[in-house]
Amino acid sequence: MDSLLTFRSEFPILDRSTYLVSNSLGAMPRATADRLAEYAEVWATRGVRAWADAWWELPVRVGDVIAPLVGAAPNEIAMVANVSVAHAAVLSALDFSGGRDTVVMTALDFPSVRYAVEGMAARMGARVVVVPAAEDGLSVDEDALCAAIDDRTRLVAISHVLFRSAYVMDAARVVRHAHDAGALVMLDAYHSVGVLPVDVRALGCDFLAGGVLKWLCGGPGGCFLYAAPDVEARAGAPVRPALTGWQAHERPFAFEDAMSHAAGAWRWLSGTPSVPALYAALEGPRLVHAAGIAEVRAKSERQTARLIALADARGYPVHAPRDPARRGGTVAFDVPQGYEVAQELIARDIVIDYRPGAGIRVAPHFYTSDEELEAAVAAIDEILATGAWQRHAGRRAVVT
Missing domain, CATH: 3.90.1150.10 (Aspartate Aminotransferase, domain 1)
Incomplete structure (x- = not known):
C-alpha cells in the first residue's frame, strides 16, 4: 500500500x-486557489494597509516555510524573483580582488544560471572556469571539478542535481574541498529540494538557491536563497549584495540616501516583491513537508x-x-x-x-x-x- x-x-x-x-512544473495544490483568493480579498478590502498586515514580511515568512526542507533556521531564507537573480545577487556581494578572481562552474549547469554568472563575472573583472561534462555526458567528474578549484577561486557555483540527467553531485565533497582551498560554494538546488533530502548544515554550503516551481509545487515566481550565517567569516569580508533594493534596508521607511543592509535573510531582498507569487508558494512546500x-x-x-x-x-x-x-x-x-x-x-x-x-x-x-x-x-x-x-x-x- x-x-x-x-x-x-x-x-x-x-x-x-x-x-x-x-x-518542470509541479502540480498545483487545491488549497493554492484559496491562498490566491485570500490575496485578492486582502487587496480588495485592506488596500495599502495590506503591507503592514502581512505583505511586507512575506518574502521571509515564506522562506521560513521552506526552511525545514533544507535544514535551515527561521530568518535564513529569502524569497527572490528567480534563480538567476539569486546568483547575480550573490556574485554582487563578493569581492573578486586580491587574487581571488575566479568562479568555477560546470558544463552541465542550467544555462540560465550560466548566463547570469558569466554576465556578472565579466562586469566585475572576474573569470569563469567551466569544468566539462564527463565522457558519459550525464555527469561531471568530481575529481576534475575539485582540481579546478584553486587559490584563485572565490566561488564555486554548481548544481546539486544536474537538470538534464538528474545526476546527483557529491556536493558535500565539493564543499569540503572548496573550503580547504579558501573558496565559497553556492548550490543550485532547483532539482533537488522537494524530491530528496537536503540539509544545508550537513552539506556545509555557503549559499543555496532553488525554487518552488518544480518539486515543491509552489508555482512560478518563487525562488529561495539561503546564506549561511557564518559566510562572512569564511569570505573574510562583508557580504553585502550590490544587487539590492529598499526591502533589504534595515530602515526601509526612513528613505535614507545611503544603503544600510538589514541582517539575516532580509539582506538578500531587493525591491517590491511579487506578492501573488508568494501566496501561491505557500501550500506546496507544506504538503511536501507533511508527506x-x-x-x-x-x-x-x-x-x-x-x-x-x-x-x-x-x-x-x-x-x-x-x-x-x-x-x-x-x-x-x-x-x-x-x-x-x-x-x-x-x-x-x-x-x-x-x-x-x-x-x-x-x-x-x-x-x-x-x-x-x-x-x-x-x-x-x-x-x-x-x-x-x-x-x-x-x-x-x-x-x-
Whole structure:
C-alpha cells in the first residue's frame, strides 16, 4: 500500500491527467486557489494597509516555510524573483580582488544560471572556469571539478542535481574541498529540494538557491536563497549584495540616501516583491513537508528504477544514472521520433516533457501511482506501433 497516494486528492490536475512533469512544473495544490483568493480579498478590502498586515514580511515568512526542507533556521531564507537573480545577487556581494578572481562552474549547469554568472563575472573583472561534462555526458567528474578549484577561486557555483540527467553531485565533497582551498560554494538546488533530502548544515554550503516551481509545487515566481550565517567569516569580508533594493534596508521607511543592509535573510531582498507569487508558494512546500521527504525520496528511487527497467526491456537508451544514490527524480530515455512521441503523449493528457539530447523526461512525484508509469510507457509502445506520432511530424514548437 502506497500511503503517499492519500495526497492525490490535494492536486486537482490528477483527476484529469497523468501528470509526470513535476521536474518542470509541479502540480498545483487545491488549497493554492484559496491562498490566491485570500490575496485578492486582502487587496480588495485592506488596500495599502495590506503591507503592514502581512505583505511586507512575506518574502521571509515564506522562506521560513521552506526552511525545514533544507535544514535551515527561521530568518535564513529569502524569497527572490528567480534563480538567476539569486546568483547575480550573490556574485554582487563578493569581492573578486586580491587574487581571488575566479568562479568555477560546470558544463552541465542550467544555462540560465550560466548566463547570469558569466554576465556578472565579466562586469566585475572576474573569470569563469567551466569544468566539462564527463565522457558519459550525464555527469561531471568530481575529481576534475575539485582540481579546478584553486587559490584563485572565490566561488564555486554548481548544481546539486544536474537538470538534464538528474545526476546527483557529491556536493558535500565539493564543499569540503572548496573550503580547504579558501573558496565559497553556492548550490543550485532547483532539482533537488522537494524530491530528496537536503540539509544545508550537513552539506556545509555557503549559499543555496532553488525554487518552488518544480518539486515543491509552489508555482512560478518563487525562488529561495539561503546564506549561511557564518559566510562572512569564511569570505573574510562583508557580504553585502550590490544587487539590492529598499526591502533589504534595515530602515526601509526612513528613505535614507545611503544603503544600510538589514541582517539575516532580509539582506538578500531587493525591491517590491511579487506578492501573488508568494501566496501561491505557500501550500506546496507544506504538503511536501507533511508527506515526509524521506518517504518522498524512497518512493522516487523505487519509481525511477521501475522506469529504467521498462526502458531497458524495450531497448531505449536511458539518460539517467543507474545508481539510485546518484539519481534525482527524473528519468530520460530516447525513443524513435522522440519529440513527436512526446507531443502525442501530451495530446493524450499524459504530461511529460522532451529535451534534445536527453529524450522524453518522466518525473513521477509522491502523488504518482505505479499504474500511471506503466500506462505511460504502454502508450509510447502504442504510439510507435500505430504511427500515431506522425500527426506531429514537421511541427517543431518551443520545448517547454
